Amino acid sequence: MNAPDNKRRALLATAGVGAAGLVVAPGIRLIEAATAADAPKTTLASSKVRWGMLVDTTKCKSDCNACVTACNKENSIVEEVADPRQRSQWVRKIDLVEQRTGKQHSLPMMCQHCTNPPCVDVCPTGASFKRADGLVLVDRHICIGCRYCMMACPYKARSFVHEPLTTQNPEMPRGVGCVESCTFCVQRIDRGLQPACTEACPEGAMLFGDLNDDNSAIAKRLKEVASTQVRAELKLDTGVRYQGI
Amino acid sequence: MDYASSRAEEKKFYLLAALGALVSAIGIGAALYMEHHGHAVTGMNNQIVWGLPHVFAIFLVVAASGVLNVASIGSVFGKTVYKTRAKLAGLLCFAMLAAGLVVILLDLGRADRIMVAATHVNLTSVFGWNMILYPGMFAIVFVYLWTLMEKRMYPYSKPAGFAAFIWRLMLTTGTGSIFGFLVARQAYQSAVIAPMFIIMSFAWGLAVFMVVQKAMYLWNGMTLHPEIRNRLRKLLAVFVGAVFYFVAVYHLTNLYFAKQTAFEHFILVDGGIFPQLFWGGWLCVGTLAPLALFFLPGLKDMRGSVTLASLLIIVGAFCQLYVFIIGGEAFPLEIFPGRTATSTFFDGRIDQYAPSLPEILLGLGGIGIAFTMTVVGVRVLRFLPEDNIAKLQAAGALSD
Numbered sequence: 001m002n003a004p005d006n007k008r009r010a011l012l013a014t015a016g017v018g019a020a021g022l023v024v025a026p027g028i029r030l031i032e033a034a035t036a037a038d039a040p041k042t043t044l045a046s047s048k049v050r051w052g053m054l055v056d057t058t059k060c061k062s063d064c065n066a067c068v069t070a071c072n073k074e075n076s077i078v079e080e081v082a083d084p085r086q087r088s089q090w091v092r093k094i095d096l097v098e099q100r101t102g103k104q105h106s107l108p109m110m111c112q113h114c115t116n117p118p119c120v121d122v123c124p125t126g127a128s129f130k131r132a133d134g135l136v137l138v139d140r141h142i143c144i145g146c147r148y149c150m151m152a153c154p155y156k157a158r159s160f161v162h163e164p165l166t167t168q169n170p171e172m173p174r175g176v177g178c179v180e181s182c183t184f185c186v187q188r189i190d191r192g193l194q195p196a197c198t199e200a201c202p203e204g205a206m207l208f209g210d211l212n213d214d215n216s217a218i219a220k221r222l223k224e225v226a227s228t229q230v231r232a233e234l235k236l237d238t239g240v241r242y243q244g245i
Numbered sequence: 246m247d248y249a250s251s252r253a254e255e256k257k258f259y260l261l262a263a264l265g266a267l268v269s270a271i272g273i274g275a276a277l278y279m280e281h282h283g284h285a286v287t288g289m290n291n292q293i294v295w296g297l298p299h300v301f302a303i304f305l306v307v308a309a310s311g312v313l314n315v316a317s318i319g320s321v322f323g324k325t326v327y328k329t330r331a332k333l334a335g336l337l338c339f340a341m342l343a344a345g346l347v348v349i350l351l352d353l354g355r356a357d358r359i360m361v362a363a364t365h366v367n368l369t370s371v372f373g374w375n376m377i378l379y380p381g382m383f384a385i386v387f388v389y390l391w392t393l394m395e396k397r398m399y400p401y402s403k404p405a406g407f408a409a410f411i412w413r414l415m416l417t418t419g420t421g422s423i424f425g426f427l428v429a430r431q432a433y434q435s436a437v438i439a440p441m442f443i444i445m446s447f448a449w450g451l452a453v454f455m456v457v458q459k460a461m462y463l464w465n466g467m468t469l470h471p472e473i474r475n476r477l478r479k480l481l482a483v484f485v486g487a488v489f490y491f492v493a494v495y496h497l498t499n500l501y502f503a504k505q506t507a508f509e510h511f512i513l514v515d516g517g518i519f520p521q522l523f524w525g526g527w528l529c530v531g532t533l534a535p536l537a538l539f540f541l542p543g544l545k546d547m548r549g550s551v552t553l554a555s556l557l558i559i560v561g562a563f564c565q566l567y568v569f570i571i572g573g574e575a576f577p578l579e580i581f582p583g584r585t586a587t588s589t590f591f592d593g594r595i596d597q598y599a600p601s602l603p604e605i606l607l608g609l610g611g612i613g614i615a616f617t618m619t620v621v622g623v624r625v626l627r628f629l630p631e632d633n634i635a636k637l638q639a640a641g642a643l644s645d
Contacts, residue, residue, distance in 0.1 A: 076402065085591055092590040094465035096581055109580070109588070119430060124372035125365040133293060142361050145295040145354015148372050154429040156578050159291050163283035176283045177354030230580060234428055245581075 013237050028040070041187040047132040051184055052211035052238065053198070053219050054227060055107055057244040062095050062106040070200030071110075074167035074185055081162050088159035088174075090182040090196055105245050108197065108206070110182035111136055112230065113239030119149035119158065128179075134211075134239050137183055145177040156229050174207035184208070184239075212241070258624050265617030272610010275603040276351035284354065288599045290592060291576045295316045297600035298352040300566045301608030304449065305615060306379075306420055307442060307560075310413040310594055311450025313386070315340045317413075320389075320406025326473055327639060330630040331406070333461075333623075334454060335390040338413075339383065341453070347380055371422045378416045385409050390580035394626065417443045431508035432573025433536075437498070441491035446561070448484035452558040455481065457619065462627055478551050480540040485558060489532050492565070504582070511576050511595070512568060519572035522564040531561010540557035562644030571598055 069092045072078065079087045091110040097103070117136045125165045127143035130136050138149075152156045158181040165174055171187040174180055185195035189208075193199075198206040209218035227241040279286055289296040311333050319328030350356055367373045389409045392402035421442030444570040455477060462469060469477075496513065499505040512519050535554035538544050575596045580586065586593035622628060 094588040096584040124370045150294040165284035232578040
């Protein structure tokens with residue numbers, strides 16, 4: 001009576017270990033493969049760098065949407081949601097008219113990559129975070145989709161993915177139920193490239209670079225021209241600055 | 246009670262429990278539908294990011310904290326009339342808190358990541374504090390109910406009641422601060438919001454308590470002693486008056502600040518549904534009508550006037566939260582003061598919100614959950630507040 005039972009137990013145990021091995025082993029292999037493939041490209045973000053952008057609104061044209069188009073292409077932001085108020089917009093063009101004088105401006109508005117970002121403060125899980133080089137990003141693995149960051153962002157810079165997505169850029173994963181915003185094209189700048197919007201601007205109105213590097217073009221320009229932080233009274237110390245407003 | 250009437254009562258209980266379970270199940274079904282299709286099937290969008298589910302959830306959570314006030318007056322301040330009611334207050338607190346949290350959690354974009362929320366807590370986030378405050382509240386109320394129901398634990402009911410009293414003040418401060426700490430939008434960023442939420446919790450919690458108590462008394466063929474009814478009536482009136490005071494201070498402060506006048510004009514005058522709900526719903530239905538029912542000579546002694554007033558206070562509470570949460574979000578962010586802004590992202594535009602059916606059902610599902618938990622709770626354990634009038638009179642507890 002006992003002997004067959006023991007045999008059965010041994011068989012079940014072997015089968016169990018085997019099944020566990022089959023489940024875990026491919027994962028380990030994949031992680032190794034992924035690590036190996038990524039290894040040459042990976043560089044750690046440094047706090048010596050502070051990425052920033054200067055937008056010259058005197059050059060920005062109201063009828064031009066090149067930055068928005070480039071952003072959508074780079075980050076694969078293609079949505080078919082019927083209600084336009086539910087669509088994601090990482091960068092948008094805002095047209096401004098001064099109420100007293102009628103003076104007009106046009107400018108791109110996106111995540112301002114604040115030094116003191118309210119979205120990071122309010123995020124319950126820490127999914128909204130600031131990288132060492134000043135980029136404010138969302139960790140899509142731990143975003144629970146509570147939208148508190150969208151309540152807290154003074155620039156309305158964040159979007160919530162309202163329906164399942166079918167098109168993805170593998171370098172910039174997005175997903176339904178998570179919040180997202182401009183990353184300054186982190187996948188590009190980590191490779192030494194410019195953000196897609198900056199590269200696409202036909203007027204050269206967007207200047208991107210390291211605010212901490214005195215020799216960078218942006219640092220030099222910021223020393224020469226008057227620039228503005230939007231909602232400066234909040235003292236968030238934005239990474240994006242505007243010239244001409 | 247004879248066998249036949251006991252059977253009839255049992256039938257009524259199962260009917261009520263089944264009704265509550267059905268409403269809860271429909272709510273959960275609506276949440277699954279939202280989960281499957283994404284929030285595209287809701288009326289919420291990138292500007293009005295919190296909608297009707299949050300109105301329901303915040304009502305339930307705030308009322309849950311306030312209903313425990315009845316217990317605190319008994320256990321902490323030693324009032325016998327309230328002590329009798331502490332158990333029911335504890336049960337209602339537990340039920341509404343659970344229901345409110347279920348609604349908030351089911352509305353998350355990634356409700357499946359609840360374990361992530363439980364294991365990753367950012368302590369600079371008011372939501373993060375709430376991840377500690379809410380489970381703590383459950384634990385404290387559970388222990389408190391234990392000290393009230395288990396004879397050996399009676400001596401501990403005072404410290405447990407005191408802990409619950411302090412904890413719920415922190416909890417509602419946390420709920421109010423979810424909004425009070427937001428600098429981005431005109432409607433929020435005010436220190437007065439946290440105490441306003443506390444006083445709102447007192448009023449809404451007691452109103453819910455009065456309605457439930459009335460239903461239980463009707464079920465058991467009992468009537469509330471006029472002296473006790475009178476006392477609870479006056480207490481509820483004080484809370485309603487205090488809410489009025491805080492809301493008035495909040496709006497008057499805003500009206501004084503030039504940068505806030507456009508927002509106040511929107512909420513109080515030309516914002517469509519929001520001024521209507523503010524003046525008609527909150528002020529007339531939820532504040533003035535209950536006060537009239539409490540104090541006007543012809544009305545205050547009318548049969549059912551306190552229950553009616555309590556129901557009106559609850560209706561007013563929903564109107565107030567709708568104006569506060571959705572009205573506050575509908576008003577555009579003032580990113581460029583002094584300039585008119587337009588964009589494809591609806592900058593500078595007042596947003597329109599219409600809750601979709603799944604949102605409404607999810608909110609009602611929350612009420613269903615609280616209802617079911619209460620019905621089952623009062624059936625299986627002794628929660629009915631029974632006053633020993635002779636003893637109370639002898640102790641002079643009815644006249645102090």
